[in-house]
Amino acid sequence: MFKQLLVPIDGSELASQAVAQSLALARQLGAGVTGFVVEAMPALPGMGTHLANYQREVKAHEAQTEAHAKKLLSAFEQAAADAGVAFQGEYERNDDIAGAIAGMADRGHCDMIVMATHGRGAFGELLFGSQTKRVISLTKVPLLVLH
Structure with a gap:
């Protein structure tokens, strides 16, 4: 039924739980797992920032991420x-982030996405947004949400 699970991770404790649970599920299903890390680009420089400094910061950020x-x-x-x-x-x-996850599910021929959510509630989602909620709206791939 499910042959390839997509598991976005970010290094958080919740993502570690998603790793463990996705591997247990994949093992039961005989499925493979695609681990996926997506990092945001650095913020654009302020008006007073010199372009060369910004370019150095971008390169350093890229290497670090x-x-x-x-x-x-x-x-x-x-x-x-x-x-x-x-x-x-x-x-x-x-x-x-959500668009990248949905896109990777398509490109990687994944038939389930396993994601951890912070479970902030309605107010937290309003304030911070919800990547999980956005992924649901962007893909037809079933989503297993852990929290």
Whole structure:
């Protein structure tokens, strides 16, 4: 039924729980797992920022986020190997986190997305937004929400 699970991760405790639960589910289903890290681009510079300084900051940010993503995906890959689950890791820079997740589900031929949510409630969603809610609106792929 489900052959490839997409699991977006960010290094949080909730994402760690999603890793563990997605691997247990994948093992039961005989499915593979795609770990996905998506990082937002750095903010645009203020009017007084020199372009060369901004370019240096962007390069430093890119290097830092790529190293962070590799670390997260490497740990996920090891956990998948320990669980006997096929794994592939993907990384993307994109300001539209939910859109990137929905897009990866399509590109990666994933037939379920497993996401952790902070469960902030209605007020928290109004104030901070909900990536999970946005993903639901952008994809037809079933979504398993953990919190």
